[in-house]
Amino acid sequence: xxxxxxxxxxxxxxxxxxxxxxxxxxxxxxxxxxxxxxxxxxxxxxxxxxxxxxxxxxxxxxxxxxxxxxxxxxxxxxxxxxxxxxxxxxxxxxxxxxxxxxxxxxxxxxxxxxxxxxxxxxxxxxxxxxxxxxxxxxxxxxxxxxxxxxxxxxxxxxxxxxxxxxxxxxxxxxxxxxxxxxxxxxxxxxxxxxxxxxxxxxxxxxxxxxxxxxxxxxxxxxxxxxxxxxxxxxxxxxxxxxxxxxxxxxxxxxxxxxxxxxxxxxxxxxxxxxxxxxxxxxxxxxxxxxxxxxxxxxxxxxxxxxxxxxxxxxxxxxxxxxxxxxxxxxxxxxxxxxxxxxxxxxxxxxxxxxxxx
Amino acid sequence: xxxxxxxxxxxxxxxxxxxxxxxxxxxxxxxxxxxxxxxxxxxxxxxxxxxxxxxxxxxxxxxxxxxxxxxxxxxxxxxxxxxxxxxxxxxxxxxxxxxxxxxxxxxxxxxxxxxxxxxxxxxxxxxxxxxxxxxxxxxxxxxxxxxxxxxxxxxxxxxxxxxxxxxxxxxxxxxxxxxxxxxxxxxxxxxxxxxxxxxxxxxxxxxxxxxxxxxxxxxxxxxxxxxxxxxxxxxxxxxxxxxxxxxxxxxxxxxxxxx
Numbered sequence: 288x289x290x291x292x293x294x295x296x297x298x299x300x301x302x303x304x305x306x307x308x309x310x311x312x313x314x315x316x317x318x319x320x321x322x323x324x325x326x327x328x329x330x331x332x333x334x335x336x337x338x339x340x341x342x343x344x345x346x347x348x349x350x351x352x353x354x355x356x357x358x359x360x361x362x363x364x365x366x367x368x369x370x371x372x373x374x375x376x377x378x379x380x381x382x383x384x385x386x387x388x389x390x391x392x393x394x395x396x397x398x399x400x401x402x403x404x405x406x407x408x409x410x411x412x413x414x415x416x417x418x419x420x421x422x423x424x425x426x427x428x429x430x431x432x433x434x435x436x437x438x439x440x441x442x443x444x445x446x447x448x449x450x451x452x453x454x455x456x457x458x459x460x461x462x463x464x465x466x467x468x469x470x471x472x473x474x475x476x477x478x479x480x481x482x483x484x485x486x487x488x489x490x491x492x493x494x495x496x497x498x499x500x501x502x503x504x505x506x507x508x509x510x511x512x513x514x515x516x517x518x519x520x521x522x523x524x525x526x527x528x529x530x531x532x533x534x535x536x537x538x539x540x541x542x543x544x545x546x547x548x549x550x551x552x553x554x555x556x557x558x559x560x561x562x563x564x565x566x567x568x569x570x571x572x573x574x575x576x577x578x579x580x581x582x583x584x585x586x587x588x589x590x591x592x593x594x595x596x597x598x599x600x601x602x603x604x605x606x607x608x609x610x611x612x613x614x615x616x617x618x619x620x621x622x623x624x625x626x627x628x629x630x631x632x633x634x635x636x637x638x639x640x641x642x643x644x
Numbered sequence: 645x646x647x648x649x650x651x652x653x654x655x656x657x658x659x660x661x662x663x664x665x666x667x668x669x670x671x672x673x674x675x676x677x678x679x680x681x682x683x684x685x686x687x688x689x690x691x692x693x694x695x696x697x698x699x700x701x702x703x704x705x706x707x708x709x710x711x712x713x714x715x716x717x718x719x720x721x722x723x724x725x726x727x728x729x730x731x732x733x734x735x736x737x738x739x740x741x742x743x744x745x746x747x748x749x750x751x752x753x754x755x756x757x758x759x760x761x762x763x764x765x766x767x768x769x770x771x772x773x774x775x776x777x778x779x780x781x782x783x784x785x786x787x788x789x790x791x792x793x794x795x796x797x798x799x800x801x802x803x804x805x806x807x808x809x810x811x812x813x814x815x816x817x818x819x820x821x822x823x824x825x826x827x828x829x830x831x832x833x834x835x836x837x838x839x840x841x842x843x844x845x846x847x848x849x850x851x852x853x854x855x856x857x858x859x860x861x862x863x864x865x866x867x868x869x870x871x872x873x874x875x876x877x878x879x880x881x882x883x884x885x886x887x888x889x890x891x892x893x894x895x896x897x898x899x900x901x902x903x
Contacts, residue, residue, distance in 0.1 A: 530748020
């Protein structure tokens with residue numbers, strides 16, 4: 288203690304009698320504030336509510352909607368987007384974006400197919416190679432972003448074109464027919480198999496998607512690696528200073544995203560039967576996965592949201608597509624409403640972020 | 645004579661043509677609060693970054709506890725028991741207090757859940773974080789799972805100091821801890837600093853706030869033009885003397901004073 292402590296602190300004498308507490312919490316009683324707080328802590332609540340409401344609305348509008356077969360068809364239709372969404376979720380949580388997810392998926396599926404049929408590699412081996420090459424494509428994104436410090440948007444805009452054109456060049460625009468695959472390499476179509484409890488067909492791909500979402504939900508919430516993904520997206524510099532190796536995290540996240548895309552590529556073969564380099568996923572996969580992520584309440588600015596939200600987001604899109612078709616409206620209404628939902632989701636995200644102020 | 649716990653000799657750091665550290669010396673004694681003051685651009689930050697591993701000096705040596713050390717990164721310095729509270733606090737706003745306190749050194753569950761499934765031991769982490777905050781009198785933080793962004797500036801500073809004090813076994817470095825705070829919150833942080841010292845951990849305090857420096861520091865290291873100009877005791881000089889030394893308006897006292 289210094290003897291002139293008193294003189295130095297003299298100008299603060301007026302503080303005497305003031306509250307000494309520095310860390311004081313008062314509960315804000317307003318209902319709106321509470322809702323805001325709750326959403327802040329449970330970011331997947333909004334898409335869950337939207338999903339529940341839309342299911343109820345469509346069930347009322349169309350008697351065919353709320354049936355097991357309809358539900359399983361919806362799940363089947365979102366399987367690929369859901370898996371690409373896992374990849375996109377990881378990347379967006381780090382405040383990045385991956386425009387190449389669809390391209391990696393298509394190229395990986397083509398690689399698996401061509402390695403089997405053109406080069407005669409056994410299908411299981413070709414699948415492993417395809418998964419490894421997809422991971423490598425993601426890792427290239429990650430290297431360019433973490434080492435060369437290039438913006439993720441630009442890097443993946445570039446690699447989207449590169450992977451997609453490499454896919455056309457490598458495959459010579461050649462489609463492998465479904466019958467050929469079924470005959471000589473059924474392993475490629477594994478995820479197209481289905482179980483039929485009570486006559487309701489559920490694809491293996493649906494179980495895979497749900498398993499991946501569940502695993503990643505655990506990893507993101509309950510492991511140090513998962514917390515670091517959030518920390519990097521929240522404030523990369525702060526994460527670095529508090530002991531997270533941000534460059535390595537970013538590389539790992541993009542590589543893992545590449546692996547998920549390759550898995551989606553494998554699932555595509557099961558879903559569509561054939562291997563086609565011109566599959567629409569190559570062009571639309573990125574937008575569809577970003578849509579699921581955004582509607583799922585994950586912040587494009589990184590660090591906020593949950594992968595379960597992405598799953599709800601993908602389901603909402605699936606429910607809208609199916610529901611509006613059953614109701615018999617012009618299918619363009621689907622995209623109209625999804626556009627509205629995207630803007631709504633981002634507006635809610637901005638509002639939730641204000642909880643701190 | 646007691647040995648300094650942290651000592652640096654002839655530190656040099658150049659950024660291109662700019663010499664931020666010009667054969668700078670530094671000594672921190674056990675159990676003391678050493679303030680580092682200096683004008684803008686004097687090289688305070690570079691000195692602190694060199695001591696905390698954030699930059700690697702081009703020349704010179706650092707000893708910790710009498711042993712020569714070289715820090716390749718802040719993680720490295722942390723492993724040696726040197727914790728730094730950065731001016732920006734280095735916290736992830738959306739994550740909880742407990743998550744932030746354990747960032748980069750999380751605890752895992754014992755047994756297979758931890759080793760194979762890498763599951764975090766949340767209850768242990770929360771208990772530890774709560775204890776540490778209580779020790780520093782921040783017990784009014786009720787919910788340890790609260791996101792850091794919902795805390796006030798003073799509370800965040802408190803959590804950052806608690807984190808450093810909890811893990812900094814040898815040295816705690818505080819960079820401008822009161823710069824962003826109001827009068828009341830500053831007062832609380834100064835008390836926190838004293839609390840940490842009373843637990844035997846020496847502190848390096850970088851500050852522009854002369855009243856704060858003169859109030860809590862045991863010794864004051866005055867930095868000028870990339871090197872240590874002198875070390876004074878706050879009792880021997882006035883604040884205006886210190887300002888005069890650090891701006892060069894007044895000749896510094898003869899030789900750097902021993903502890």
